[in-house]
Amino acid sequence: MAKIYRDEDINIDYVKNKKIAILGYGSQGRAWALNLRDSGLNVVVGLERKGESWKKAEEDGFKPLFTKDAVRDADIIVFLVPDMVQKNLWINSVKPYMKRGADMVFAHGFNIHYKLIDPPHDSDVYMIAPKAPGPIVRRMFESGYGVPALVAVYQNVSGSAFEKALAIAKALGCARAGVIETTFKEETETDLFGEQVILVGGVMELIKASFETLVKNGYQPEVAYFEVLNELKLIVDLIYEGGLVHMLKAVSDTAKYGGITVGKTIIDDHVKMNMVKALERIRNGEFAREWLKEYENGMPTVHKELEELRNSLIEKVGNEIRKMIFKKA
Numbered sequence: 001m002a003k004i005y006r007d008e009d010i011n012i013d014y015v016k017n018k019k020i021a022i023l024g025y026g027s028q029g030r031a032w033a034l035n036l037r038d039s040g041l042n043v044v045v046g047l048e049r050k051g052e053s054w055k056k057a058e059e060d061g062f063k064p065l066f067t068k069d070a071v072r073d074a075d076i077i078v079f080l081v082p083d084m085v086q087k088n089l090w091i092n093s094v095k096p097y098m099k100r101g102a103d104m105v106f107a108h109g110f111n112i113h114y115k116l117i118d119p120p121h122d123s124d125v126y127m128i129a130p131k132a133p134g135p136i137v138r139r140m141f142e143s144g145y146g147v148p149a150l151v152a153v154y155q156n157v158s159g160s161a162f163e164k165a166l167a168i169a170k171a172l173g174c175a176r177a178g179v180i181e182t183t184f185k186e187e188t189e190t191d192l193f194g195e196q197v198i199l200v201g202g203v204m205e206l207i208k209a210s211f212e213t214l215v216k217n218g219y220q221p222e223v224a225y226f227e228v229l230n231e232l233k234l235i236v237d238l239i240y241e242g243g244l245v246h247m248l249k250a251v252s253d254t255a256k257y258g259g260i261t262v263g264k265t266i267i268d269d270h271v272k273m274n275m276v277k278a279l280e281r282i283r284n285g286e287f288a289r290e291w292l293k294e295y296e297n298g299m300p301t302v303h304k305e306l307e308e309l310r311n312s313l314i315e316k317v318g319n320e321i322r323k324m325i326f327k328k329a
């Protein structure tokens with residue numbers, strides 16, 4: 001079994017008096033900046049322009065700097081802008097201004113694994129990859145818990161890159177849950193696989209397909225929404241709390257039998273073959289090349305699909321239902 005590092009295994013002093021530049025103040029950037037500051041670390045937020053993120057960081061009590069000024073005397077530089085943006089940010093606003101030997105830190109291995117960024121040979125390069133969306137990284141920290149994270153070292157010039165990665169993971173609250181060592185390759189490939197096949201892609205398409213099937217066959221959209229989307233969270237909560245058997249114990253015997261037998265005919269060998277194909281495209285770099293091209297063309301596919309989703313029945317019905325059921329009585 002993999003070694004799981006917890007708070008008591010980690011010494012935060014490795015990063016205690018270091019100046020940490022958090023580049024980006026979005027999903028992960030905000031969570032990292034706030035959690036690290038609350039853990040007593042010296043954080044500066046670096047941004048490219050005085051836009052929404054700048055305003056948000058100021059509202060949270062930071063004094064953001066332009067990237068080049070934030071990295072000038074930083075000991076640790078954390079790349080928390082979108083993956084497709086990191087290379088240009090590195091070339092134009094970090095590399096020419098950073099202190100020699102400053103650490104380069106990532107929350108996902110994409111740019112290093114697919115060789116978009118070629119880091120200087122005298123820098124420690126490591127990763128802390130929280131296994132959760134940014135707002136949850138912050139929410140769990142505030143409530144005294146944490147989300148798990150993976151840590152990996154790509155370059156260890158100082159000899160203490162791993163200890164620094166663990167220290168940052170602890171300051172993020174991740175070692176309250178558990179931190180596992182991995183490689184940039186393993187993190188990148190499994191993270192992309194997870195988000196494409198289940199967490200983002202798979203779940204979304206299962207929800208859409210089951211909703212459409214019910215509605216096309218004459219059932220009320222609101223009934224379909226409750227059945228395939230709202231209750232999904234409640235069932236996943238049971239799996240999260242206690243595992244698959246725990247969830248099966250909470251549902252009826254009818255649901256157990258139906259789920260066990262029919263589930264396999266939905267997620268059949270054909271679906272499993274598609275999963276292997278998706279993994280293969282990640283491993284041979286085909287997905288990364290396609291995504292780079294999509295990004296360079298202005299993300300037409302992403303914009304088109306989001307527009308279609310915004311106008312879809314499940315979103316319209318869901319928006320109305322959520323207004324009702326989440327309204328405080």
Ligand SMILES: NC(=O)c1ccc[n+]([C@@H]2O[C@H](COP(=O)([O-])OP(=O)(O)OC[C@H]3O[C@@H](n4cnc5c(N)ncnc54)[C@H](O)[C@@H]3O)[C@@H](O)[C@H]2O)c1
Pocket residue numbers: 024025026027028029047048053079080081082083085089107108129130131132133134135
């Ligand atoms: N979103 C997540 O929950 C999550 C989870 C784990 C790992 N990660 C990784 O964390 C990193 C950051 O992802 P994110 O989703 O938090 O990013 P994000 O999309 O939330 O980043 C937004 C921030 O980047 C800045 N930004 C956007 N475009 C820019 C540009 N062209 N130049 C400079 N700055 C720009 C914005 O001003 C904002 O401050 C990525 O490597 C991602 O893979 C994200």
Ligand SMILES: CC(C)(O)[C@@H](O)C(=O)O
Pocket residue numbers: 131132133134191195199200
């Ligand atoms: C939150 C996720 C999906 O786990 C992350 O990997 C991301 O890229 O946003």
Ligand SMILES: [Mg+2]
Pocket residue numbers: 108191192195
């Ligand atoms: Mg990801």
Ligand SMILES: [Mg+2]
Pocket residue numbers: 130131132191194195
């Ligand atoms: Mg992920």
